[in-house]
Amino acid sequence: xxxxxxxxxxxxxxxxxxxxxxxxxxxxxxxxxxxxxxxxxxxxxxxxxxxxxxxxxxxxxxxxxxxxxxxxxxxxxxxxxxxxxxxxxxxxxxxxxxxxxxxxxxxxxxxxxxxxxxxxxxxxxxxxxxxxxxxxxxxxxxxxxxxxxxxxxxxxxxxxxxxxxxxxxxxxxxxxxxxxxxxxxxxxxxxxxxxxxxxxxxxxxxxxxxxxxxxxxxxxxxxxxxxxxxxxxxxxxxxxxxxxxxxxxxxxxxxxxxxxxxxxxxxxxxxxxxxxxxxxxxxxxxxxxxxxxxxxxxxxxxxxxxxxxxxxxxxxxxxxxxxxxxxxxxxxxxxxxxxxxxxxxxxxxxxxxxxxxxxxxxxxxxxxxxxxxxxxxxxxxxxxxxxxxxxxxxxxxxxxxxxxxxxxxxxxxxx
RNA sequence: CGGGGUGUUGUGUAAUGGUAGCACGAAUCGUUUGGGACGAUUUAGUCAGAGUUCGAAUCUCUGCACCCCGACCA
Numbered sequence: 448x449x450x451x452x453x454x455x456x457x458x459x460x461x462x463x464x465x466x467x468x469x470x471x472x473x474x475x476x477x478x479x480x481x482x483x484x485x486x487x488x489x490x491x492x493x494x495x496x497x498x499x500x501x502x503x504x505x506x507x508x509x510x511x512x513x514x515x516x517x518x519x520x521x522x523x524x525x526x527x528x529x530x531x532x533x534x535x536x537x538x539x540x541x542x543x544x545x546x547x548x549x550x551x552x553x554x555x556x557x558x559x560x561x562x563x564x565x566x567x568x569x570x571x572x573x574x575x576x577x578x579x580x581x582x583x584x585x586x587x588x589x590x591x592x593x594x595x596x597x598x599x600x601x602x603x604x605x606x607x608x609x610x611x612x613x614x615x616x617x618x619x620x621x622x623x624x625x626x627x628x629x630x631x632x633x634x635x636x637x638x639x640x641x642x643x644x645x646x647x648x649x650x651x652x653x654x655x656x657x658x659x660x661x662x663x664x665x666x667x668x669x670x671x672x673x674x675x676x677x678x679x680x681x682x683x684x685x686x687x688x689x690x691x692x693x694x695x696x697x698x699x700x701x702x703x704x705x706x707x708x709x710x711x712x713x714x715x716x717x718x719x720x721x722x723x724x725x726x727x728x729x730x731x732x733x734x735x736x737x738x739x740x741x742x743x744x745x746x747x748x749x750x751x752x753x754x755x756x757x758x759x760x761x762x763x764x765x766x767x768x769x770x771x772x773x774x775x776x777x778x779x780x781x782x783x784x785x786x787x788x789x790x791x792x793x794x795x796x797x798x799x800x801x802x803x804x805x806x807x808x809x810x811x812x813x814x815x816x817x818x819x820x821x822x823x824x825x826x827x828x829x830x831x832x833x834x835x836x837x838x839x840x841x842x843x844x845x846x847x848x849x850x851x852x853x854x855x856x857x858x859x860x861x862x
Numbered sequence: 863c864g865g866g867g868u869g870u871u872g873u874g875u876a877a878u879g880g881u882a883g884c885a886c887g888a889a890u891c892g893u894u895u896g897g898g899a900c901g902a903u904u905u906a907g908u909c910a911g912a913g914u915u916c917g918a919a920u921c922u923c924u925g926c927a928c929c930c931c932g933a934c935c936a
Contacts, residue, residue, distance in 0.1 A: 459886065459898070460874045464929050484928065539934065557936055591863055591934060599935090607936095654936085665935090707936065739936070775896050810897035817897090828896065838896095 448491075448768070450802040453477075455490050457815050467663045469750035470596020472759050476818045478767075485593025485601035487743070492819070495767035497604065500636060500742050501583055503764065504606050507632045508581050512624040515581040515608050520561045522585060526551035528560040531718045540588040554587035559715040559737065562609045566721055570733065573613050573725050577621065581608035583742070595663055597747040598703060608738040613723065615712075618734045622710060625738055629657055629706055632740070637762025638749060640705060641677040643668050644690060657706035657740075661751035666704055669697035677702075703748040704741075711735040753843075759820030760842050763862065768800040770859055771821040775809045775828040785827050788837070788852075795856055817842070823859050 455477030465471045473479045478493035489497055508515040523546070529535035535543075535553070542554035555561060562580065570576065586605045593601055610625075612618040626642060633640035643656040658668045658677060668677040673694030678686070688695045716722070716733040725731050746765070753760045763769060770792065774785035785803070792799045800821060802812050816824050826838040836849040839858065850858060 456872090456887090458873060463868085463874070466930070481928095538936090540936095559936090586936095588935085592930095592932090594930085709936070737936080777895060805895090808895050808897085808899060810895090810899080812898090813896080814898045826896080830896080 448800050450800055451804050453491060453800070455492055457818055465596070467595040467598065467747075467751070468754060469598065469663065469747040472750055472754055472818070473596065473747070476759060476820070479597060481596075485590060485599070487597055487600060489743075492767045493746070496746050496761070496765050497742055499765045499767075500745055501604075501606070503635050504632055504740055504742070505583070507628055507635070508579075508606065508608055512621070513579060513608070513628050515579040517582065518580050519582050519584060520555070520558050520565070522554050522587065524553050524555045524561055526553065528564060528719075529553055532560055532715060533718075534560070540590055542587045542589045555584075556586055556588045557737075557739075558582070558584070558607055559609070559711070559735075563715045563719045563721050563735075566611055566733070567719060570611060570721070570723055573723055576611055576613040576723060576733070577617055579608055579610040579621075581606060581738075595665075595747070597743045598663065598751075599665070600743060603744065604742040606740045606742065610736040610738070611716075611721075612734040612736070613725065613731070615734055618710070618736055622708065622736050625708055625736070626655055629655075629708060629738070629740075633657060633659070633705065633745075635764060636745070636749070637764045638705075638745070638752070641668060641670060641675070641702070643677040643679050643702075643704075644682050645679045645707075646681045654707060654709040656704050658702035659705050659745075659748045659752060660700045660702050661748055662701050663751045664701040664703040664748075666702050668700055668702045670700060672696040672698055703744065703751065705745045705748050706738075706740040708738045709736060711737055754820070757814070758818035761820045761822060763822045766820070766822050768798045768821045770797055770799050770823040770825055771802065771816050771819065772799055772825045773802045773809075773812050773816060773827070775812070775826055777805070778829045778832075781827055781829055781832055784832060784852075788825070788827065792856065795860070797856065797859060825855065825859075 457477055458475045461471055462474060465474065473493065477490055480488045480490060482488060507513060526535055541556055544552055546552045583604060583606050585602055587602050590599060590601050593599055610621055612621065630642060638659055640657045640659045643658045645654050645656045656679065658666060667680055669683050670677045671689040671692065671694050673696065674689060674692040676689060676691040712734060713732040716735055721733045722730045723733055749765060750759050753762065772785060772789055774781050789799060789801045820842055822842050824840045824842065831838050831849060834849060836851050837855050838847055839850045839855055840847045
């Protein structure tokens with residue numbers, strides 16, 4: 448991608464309105480744009496990060512043991528489904544609006560009210576179970592107070608997976624596997640997330656949160672120093688020792704909740720009368736679980752945990768580009784080499800942002816590069832050309848090294 | 863939803879009842895080019911409405927918007 452053509456704009460000035468680091472950096476670096484409180488556009492850079500996060504999640508949801516099938520459910524949902532589950536009046540953040548013919552509809556904040564009636568048309572027999580479906584879809588929650596940039600918004604992209612089971616035992620086996628899948632998903636993104644035991648709230652028996660340690664987080668978690676399980680505040684108040692290993696030494700941390708998995712039991716299958724016919728001919732209710740990850744929030748949390756005073760430092764797994772190619776100076780040979788490298792890198796399937804702007808000085812290009820936070824910076828100049836090399840710098844490190852032109856592609860690829 | 867704060871060119875700010883100015887950005891030209899270059903010219907603004915006043919960015923009221931604290935949070 449040519450940087451001069453990229454649909455974005457960096458800004459030196461910190462906005463006076465902005466408090467959280469991720470909001471400030473993502474806005475200034477041109478990843479996101481705020482339309483209104485709690486509502487954001489994702490520009491090409493931000494969209495690429497979002498798509499990378501989505502790709503990692505999708506792969507893990509499709510593969511065993513999750514075995515999910517991807518679907519897409521609507522945002523507009525009828526009132527009667529929410530009345531059935533008693534959530535039309537009791538779900539505080541539900542966006543309600545009037546459809547044609549004065550019909551009441553809701554913008555879905557979650558999709559049990561859609562997926563359960565859907566499953567009712569497909570799942571009839573024990574042979575149809577277990578089954579898992581998932582989607583990436585915008586959720587709407589009319590939060591009384593949106594805050595911290597993209598960490599808490601009113602419209603946000605979420606991956607939600609719903610699993611349906613014939614028995615509680617089968618559900619629990621699946622849930623335990625998903626617990627590990629989730630941990631692995633965040634690891635694959637280059638993120639350290641803690642499994643956090645949480646109470647289930649009013650709609651489930653129990654749940655686990657995935658918390659990423661960051662100062663800007665809204666949550667406080669307590670990490671057991673012995674087994675590394677974390678617990679949230681409610682659990683801490685009920686249990687003086689770790690529920691897992693009975694250890695008593697906890698480290699208190701601020702954290703951002705990036706994912707959450709729930710045991711739903713028959714909370715939703717019951718009101719919709721979602722049943723199946725078992726082997727012995729008896730009718731039984733379907734047992735359910737649900738598993739969510741907030742993509743935008745994950746992106747914000749990554750920035751909260753990975754930045755310095757100059758800008759963002761993306762883990763390579765989610766970075767919008769792998770390398771940032773920057774020619775310095777006006778020398779024709781340098782520019783020609785940069786063009787060639789740009790072509791070569793693309794041939795090697797390396798996602799590359801090429802800062803070919805000729806009206807910008809080196810200092811400004813470097814400052815932009817630091818702000819954008821692409822993992823590898825490749826500088827070519829008269830100086831490096833003399834040595835048949837390029838200058839390679841990792842955003843996360845301060846060291847700069849000269850690498851032979853023939854070799855640096857290999858180095859970038861292998862990390 | 864309770865409380866607090868703030869609204870001035872695209873962005874950041876100044877003007878404390880009396881000429882709306884500065885910096886960045888953007889545009890044109892020239893000189894520059896390894897850590898946010900320089901000169902010249904240009905561009906663009908008082909959130910909306912009402913009121914007080916000879917005169918309002920400034921004071922008052924209403925509305926709207928955004929931010930922060932709290933409460934809430936599948």
